[in-house]
Amino acid sequence: MSLIVRVLAAIALVLGSVTLVAPVAQAQGPGSPIPAADPFYSWDGSLDAAPGTVLRSRPMVFSTPTLTTPITGEQVLYRTTDQQGNGAVTAAAVLRPLIPGPPKIVSYHMAYDALGSQCDPSYTLSGGSTNRIAGAEQAVIAGYLAAGYTVVAPDYEGEEMEWTIGRQSGYAALDGVRATQEFLQLPSNTPVGLIGYSGGSVPTQWGAEVAPYYAPELNIVGAAAGGLPVDLAHNLPYISGSDNWSGVIPALIVAYQRAYGLDTASFLSEYGAELIQEVANQCIAEFAADYPGLTDADMVRAPYNSLLDVPEVIEAINDNIMGSTGTPSTPMFLAVGHSDPIGDTVMITADVEGLAHEYCGRGVDVQYSQYNGLTHGDAFAPFEAQGLQFLSERFAGLPTRSNCATIGVGNSLAPMPVP
Structure with missing residues (x-):
């Protein structure tokens, strides 16, 4: 059995019963304050450094509140850019693979959808508070690490927890990759894949969209975004x-x-x-x-x-309509559930289809999947499995599976008139 098949099987086993919105109690991590109360996350110095510059770092262990693993990494605080183009800071977890090999980076964007810092990925992945959503995504990240990928999981909402804000989420994701390359002393042409579902689709899609002008030096081989809030x-x-x-x-x-x-x-x-x-x-x-x-x-x-x-x-x-700022220069995998005539209970199916159609018209290589009969929570597992396959094929340099010729027009993404 190939490595990708084993990882896909493991992810399917772990995620098969996941419900993305089931509320569960937060479990506090051992011995560390949440980021809002942790001086590591605060920066009072200059932000004249280039985007992606590492400002400080400290070791971490990939863990949950009740389980410690042999996987090690670092929390890095780095310079990024906010929605208005000003300098800002945020953090990320940089995790080393279990299997050494040629460097390849997956920027994994967790659906932490938070207004409070207790759900920041750099914190939850180091044994901080967790919930069912974070636990499911941590299992997926473990699969990438087992397959030999370096994983960076950025706190892409920034210090102010600005959830769903597009460009700055993309900037934070791209600068997290830059920070990873700087910290691990990897060349700028190291292959990079972006992936995220639901809230994690925001930095994934926007990262791919702004990369051609914001981080053109990055070698992004593909971006996989599922359950997207397009408009x-x-x-x-x-x-x-x-x-x-x-x-x-x-x-x-x-x-x-x-x-x-x-x-x-x-x-x-x-x-x-x-x-x-x-x-x-x-x-x-x-x-x-x-x-x-x-x-x-x-x-x-x-x-x-x-x-x-x-x-x-x-x-x-x-200001946050996907597709409104730029055009990705990397192959895209876009996916969404479709459980009722409109969407997956929260995302609009025809919006995602419309974004895919728009990108196809601009010459982007797009693979679009629609999970008929699946709600937003149900579509998470098949997206993660298909997203892993998509990125694995991109890292391997295999031919893409664009289905632009059969993607429907979908909804218009024109901005709404201002009253």
């Missing part, structure tokens, strides 16, 4: 009133307030203001299903009937 103006009406996902609505407002300085007092209802305070330091397993039936209209006050009536909200959402 949140489409997702908001879809999850409004949902039993399992409506808690995302106040969380998104918190993230956009942090990234864009939204004047939330000018449009939130009293209830909406209460909710953003409640979720302000939580992670998705805590808030997603905690407000069943919450609607978009519940969040706002007169004269607004929806968040999509608020000009500054629309402007911020339009």
Whole structure:
């Protein structure tokens, strides 16, 4: 049995019963504060250094709150760039493979979907607090390490936990690769693969999109993104009133307030203001299903009937439509579940299809998969298995499996008019 088949089988076994949104209690890691209270993550010095420069580092062990492994690595704090183009810092876990060989890097983007630092990948992968989502992704990362890949898992939301913010998530992912190359003294032409599902699709897709102008020296051989939030103006009406996902609505407002300085007092209802305070330091397993039936209209006050009536909200959402900033120069694997006429219960199937179609029209080599009958949580396991196969073939230099000729037009990705 080949190595890739063994790893695929292991991932399928581990992930077969994973539910991405099931809330479970956070388990505190042994002997270390969360990043927000840890001086390692703070930087008061100059940010004149080049993006990707390592500012400080310390050893770590790949572990859970109850299990220590023989896999070692480093936490690195590095310089990156925020959504507005200013210097910023964030951290990453850099993990060495179990099997030495020619260097190859996988930038694995965890779906930590967090407004609080206790879910930062650099922390959870070193034995910090964890939940079912992080545990499942840690099993996938272990598969890549066992297969001989160096893995970097960046805290791509940055210090302010700005969830779903596009360009800066991509910058943080690319700068995490640069930091890994610098720290491990690897050449800039070391082959790199990007992968992430759900929230992790944001740095994956945006990383591939901005790489041609932001990090052209990186040798990105492929990018695999699944369950993508292509245009949140489409997702908001879809999850409004949902039993399992409506808690995302106040969380998104918190993230956009942090990234864009939204004047939330000018449009939130009293209830909406209460909710953003409640979720302000939580992670998705805590808030997603905690407000069943919450609607978009519940969040706002007169004269607004929806968040999509608020000009500054629309402007911020339009600034994060995937495909709007650049064109990837690497092969792409895009995938999404499809469990009802609209999507996978949270992501819009025709949006992902529309992004794939748009990229094909620009000459990008795209492989698109649609998992009919599968919800967002159910589609995680097949995406991870197919994503591993896609990246393994790219690292091996095998022919791509583009299906651009059969991808439908999907939804328009045109920005929403600002009222």
